[in-house]
Amino acid sequence: MNAVWSYLLAFAVWPGLLLAAPLGWLELWFMRKLVARLQGRRGPPVFQPFFDFMKLLGKRTVIPRGVNRGIFLALPLVSLGAVTAALAIVPLPGNPAPSLPGDVVLLLYLMEVPVLCEVLAGYVSRSIYGQVAAMREALLSLAYNLPFLAAIIAMAQEAGSFQMSALQAAPYSLVHPLAALTFLLALPARMKLNPFSIANAEHEIVADSHIEYSGPPLALFKLSHAVEVVLLTELFAVVFLPATPWPLLNLLVYLVAGIAVLGGVTLLATTTARLRLAQAFRFYWVWGGVASAVTMAATLVR
Amino acid sequence: MNLIERVVAISRRRSPWICRLNAGSCNGCDIEITPLLSPRYDAEQLGIELHGTPKHADIVLISGTLTLRSRQAILDIYDQVPSPKAVVALGSCPLSGNVFAGSPLVLGQSLDSLVPVDVWVPGCPPRPQAILDGIARAASLLEEGATRSQMESLLEGGQGRPS
Numbered sequence: 001m002n003a004v005w006s007y008l009l010a011f012a013v014w015p016g017l018l019l020a021a022p023l024g025w026l027e028l029w030f031m032r033k034l035v036a037r038l039q040g041r042r043g044p045p046v047f048q049p050f051f052d053f054m055k056l057l058g059k060r061t062v063i064p065r066g067v068n069r070g071i072f073l074a075l076p077l078v079s080l081g082a083v084t085a086a087l088a089i090v091p092l093p094g095n096p097a098p099s100l101p102g103d104v105v106l107l108l109y110l111m112e113v114p115v116l117c118e119v120l121a122g123y124v125s126r127s128i129y130g131q132v133a134a135m136r137e138a139l140l141s142l143a144y145n146l147p148f149l150a151a152i153i154a155m156a157q158e159a160g161s162f163q164m165s166a167l168q169a170a171p172y173s174l175v176h177p178l179a180a181l182t183f184l185l186a187l188p189a190r191m192k193l194n195p196f197s198i199a200n201a202e203h204e205i206v207a208d209s210h211i212e213y214s215g216p217p218l219a220l221f222k223l224s225h226a227v228e229v230v231l232l233t234e235l236f237a238v239v240f241l242p243a244t245p246w247p248l249l250n251l252l253v254y255l256v257a258g259i260a261v262l263g264g265v266t267l268l269a270t271t272t273a274r275l276r277l278a279q280a281f282r283f284y285w286v287w288g289g290v291a292s293a294v295t296m297a298a299t300l301v302r
Numbered sequence: 303m304n305l306i307e308r309v310v311a312i313s314r315r316r317s318p319w320i321c322r323l324n325a326g327s328c329n330g331c332d333i334e335i336t337p338l339l340s341p342r343y344d345a346e347q348l349g350i351e352l353h354g355t356p357k358h359a360d361i362v363l364i365s366g367t368l369t370l371r372s373r374q375a376i377l378d379i380y381d382q383v384p385s386p387k388a389v390v391a392l393g394s395c396p397l398s399g400n401v402f403a404g405s406p407l408v409l410g411q412s413l414d415s416l417v418p419v420d421v422w423v424p425g426c427p428p429r430p431q432a433i434l435d436g437i438a439r440a441a442s443l444l445e446e447g448a449t450r451s452q453m454e455s456l457l458e459g460g461q462g463r464p465s
Contacts, residue, residue: 032346040341048349051316055360058310060384062357206354214357214384 003098010088010097015234017084017227024226025049027233030259031266038270049226056219064126064212071124075117076213076220082113083224087231090238091164092254093247099165104156107164108149111231114224115141118199121221122209133209136277137199143284144189144196150292151183155239157299164238172242175298180240182291187265189280190232194269198277233258314360314386315445317349318437321359321383325376326408327366330427331392335363337430350437356382361440363433364417367395367402368409373416380417388420388440388449389413393427400426418450 010016028049036043063072088097089107100106115137122134156162158179159170170176189196192208200208210221237254244250275283324332338345339352353359356379364376380389394400396413403410413419420443423436443449447456 036344036346041344042347043344044346044349045316048317051313051349052319054310054313055317058307058314059360059386062382062384202354207358211355212357218358 006096006098007088010095011084015090015092015095015230016088020084020087020227020230021223022050024223024228024230025053027229027258027262028226031229031262034263034266035270038267049222053219053222056214056222057216059215061215061217062212067124067126067212071120073217075121075124076217076224079114079117080220080224080227082110082117083227083231086110087227087234089164090231090234091168092234092238093251099163102162103164104152104162104167107235108152112141112145114228117224118209118221121213122211125209125212127212129205129207130209130211132205133199133201133207133211136201136205137209139277140189140196140199140280143281143288144186146186146284147182147288147292148186148190150288150295151179151186152239154179154182154292154295154299157296167239168243175295176240176242178291178295178298180236182288182295183236183240184261184264185288185291186284187232187236187261188268189284191229191265193265195272195275196280197269197274198280201274229262230258233261236261311445311447315441317351318360318388318441318444319351319353319358320361320363320437321353321356321379322363322365323356323376323379325364325366325372325396325413326369326402327393327395331365331395331433334427334430334433335365335392338434343430343434345434345437348434348438348441350434356380357384359383360386360444361388361390361437363390363392363437364396364413364419365392367399368411368413368416369407370409373409376413376416385455386444386447386449386452388444388451389417390421390423390433390436390440391419392423392433392436393425395426397422397424418454420449 012018029044029046032048033043063069086107089103091099119134119138122130122137154175155167155170158173158175159166188194192200210218213221234254237257241253241257244253322332322335337343356362362380362383368376391397391413395402398412399408399410402408421436421440423432425432440449
């Protein structure tokens, strides 16, 4: 099997769309159910994210007057494509795609594309609420990317290579827990969860930057978010957890770790209220900066 | 009806997203919507989500007597909801004007003359159970393709499935 087919297989089946979408829906359901149980409610049934997706596929799309139709419809597709391509790079067990030198850089770039799409989606919508959400999203991404990028780059420095498989196989050291904590610091903001849900604050700015989206494009944005949740949790598991020689055990460990991370992040989201943008910004530049500096320093002392 | 259409139809019943519109209400009906989302009634177990924007909604809950100033807003917001959609009228006011009937500031007509209403939830204010039941009935109508806007588009299109 040549390389192109294995990349296509990785993009379309595993760890790409066909299997990541149900996994993402399951993880989203887990988060919603956990929030409901913590609030003393019953919570949605297990197929709820799937039903939401299918219902949105069957609805009509309303395109606001004066909005560029091509860009409006392309943004969710680009977002979903980029996040799936990023997931296809992650060396999960059974991933058929061969590892490239420097694919960490590609991964980090592809992970910024959905954020960019959300910002553009807010700006092209001609809605004031959408534009406020886009501005908040853009500013917040400047803040949370500091610890996020520092954690991954510190791991690359530790492994001595910008290759995902090298990061995965790096021998366990002091940098791992420090970088993992720095990564976890950035995770709630990347997932737009509660203390940092500033860009999708539904009580202040009605909805997030998808306010003017409806029907299938909105469904694709929701699917893109589901795949992004899988990507972030599995990236955490692959990079920061020690790999065992048995692929099936690895897969199990990664899935359990992903669920555990989601549980922790959801617990934080349920117990906290939303910060203001300036507070979140200061938090990431002060504490995220300290964590990044400590992590980078730990890669140097050896 | 093929398999995918069947799944989409079931999803319409299982995931009704609501958007509420206060057309001049005294807040009595609106305050009864809040308990739906709280632990006691928990509408999320039926897949009901409250959305701020009409573009994400399937079901519009309209409460309150219809005032002269809210008439155009009702029409605008109804038009922004992507079809298929359903309208649920909350309380006595949208039908008759209730105690506000005869005031020079309210329209002397029923909500039905502005937008096609699918479910009337009577009461002043209606109980939360009644509102939940109204939303569930509207969601079932959406599944069957039997809301009034779906039937109208079916008649206009002549044939084919309601969209």
